[in-house]
Amino acid sequence: MILIDGKKAAAELRAELKQEVTELKGKYNKVPGLTVILIGDLTPSQIYVRNKEKSATEVGLKSEVIRYPDSVEEKTVLEKIKELNIDETVSGILVQLPLPKHIDKKKVIEAIDPSKDVDGFHPMNVGNLSSGYESSVPCTPLGCYLLIKKIEPNLNGKKAVMIGRSNLNGKPMTQLLLKENCTVTITHSKTKDLKAECLEADIIIAAVGIPELVRGDWVKKDTIVIDVGINKTDNGIVGDVHFDEVSKNAKALTPVPGGVGPMTIACLLKNTIECFKRSQI
Numbered sequence: 001m002i003l004i005d006g007k008k009a010a011a012e013l014r015a016e017l018k019q020e021v022t023e024l025k026g027k028y029n030k031v032p033g034l035t036v037i038l039i040g041d042l043t044p045s046q047i048y049v050r051n052k053e054k055s056a057t058e059v060g061l062k063s064e065v066i067r068y069p070d071s072v073e074e075k076t077v078l079e080k081i082k083e084l085n086i087d088e089t090v091s092g093i094l095v096q097l098p099l100p101k102h103i104d105k106k107k108v109i110e111a112i113d114p115s116k117d118v119d120g121f122h123p124m125n126v127g128n129l130s131s132g133y134e135s136s137v138p139c140t141p142l143g144c145y146l147l148i149k150k151i152e153p154n155l156n157g158k159k160a161v162m163i164g165r166s167n168l169n170g171k172p173m174t175q176l177l178l179k180e181n182c183t184v185t186i187t188h189s190k191t192k193d194l195k196a197e198c199l200e201a202d203i204i205i206a207a208v209g210i211p212e213l214v215r216g217d218w219v220k221k222d223t224i225v226i227d228v229g230i231n232k233t234d235n236g237i238v239g240d241v242h243f244d245e246v247s248k249n250a251k252a253l254t255p256v257p258g259g260v261g262p263m264t265i266a267c268l269l270k271n272t273i274e275c276f277k278r279s280q281i
Ligand code: NAD
Pocket: 140, 163, 164, 165, 166, 167, 168, 169, 170, 187, 188, 189, 190, 191, 194, 207, 208, 209, 210, 228, 229, 230, 231, 260, 261, 262, 264
């Protein structure tokens, strides 16, 4: 079985991006800029943002974090986004989710200029992705896609089963697989026989949030299995896939941690650079 090393893949991607930033600096005499808005003091969000900032700086991007307390008014955040939308030094804007209850996530996402929407959550980017047009692609599915392509460059006609239909993971992932000519089945909490669906798959992507849901006997030989899940349990962090069981059958499998997670941040940097390049045309 191939253990898909997300840390290594992310380090390789960051090295490529660093090189690209150097070239862009030479060509345009400026570098792409990423601005993250962080509201409140939720520990996971603080950690994610710190890692994003560190990685952005490492590849040579201009990186900025704007912090607000939990009590910040929605209009203050919306006004800041308006300012960032017209700031030429800002290529990408990311508002770290989740937001406090009194702030409307939809309004915030829609306030971001789609050309600076590095998370790919703006309805315009969602529509562009599903229509097959150029768009920012949400970072986690983009990372999964790049990992799958490393194992199997030609996905033509492969049967892919997506477990989970979230806007963050499941839906954009299926669009990327469709673009590659996969036959895609989207499964979710109301799917009647998930095991039977999985047994048909050449590729399984699990983005559910249920520890070790996908068992060894759900996976036929030679399946590529991508585990997006991050679940805190008494035995530490585990994915949505039962690693020990599935590793006996799968052709390739991502570990948790060290699989999809590191690629997510690297893809955020990639998206920021893509937004910068498109803005220079
Ligand atoms: P979500 O809660 O928005 O969506 C979960 C999906 O799973 C839903 O579509 C639901 O229908 C489906 N589901 C629930 N129970 C099911 C069942 N029994 N069988 C089949 N489908 C079922 O979750 P999300 O935001 O997509 O995140 C999913 C997981 O991925 C979480 O563990 C999250 O922490 C993790 N995650 C990881 C990264 C990363 O970088 N690795 C990024 C984002 C999310």
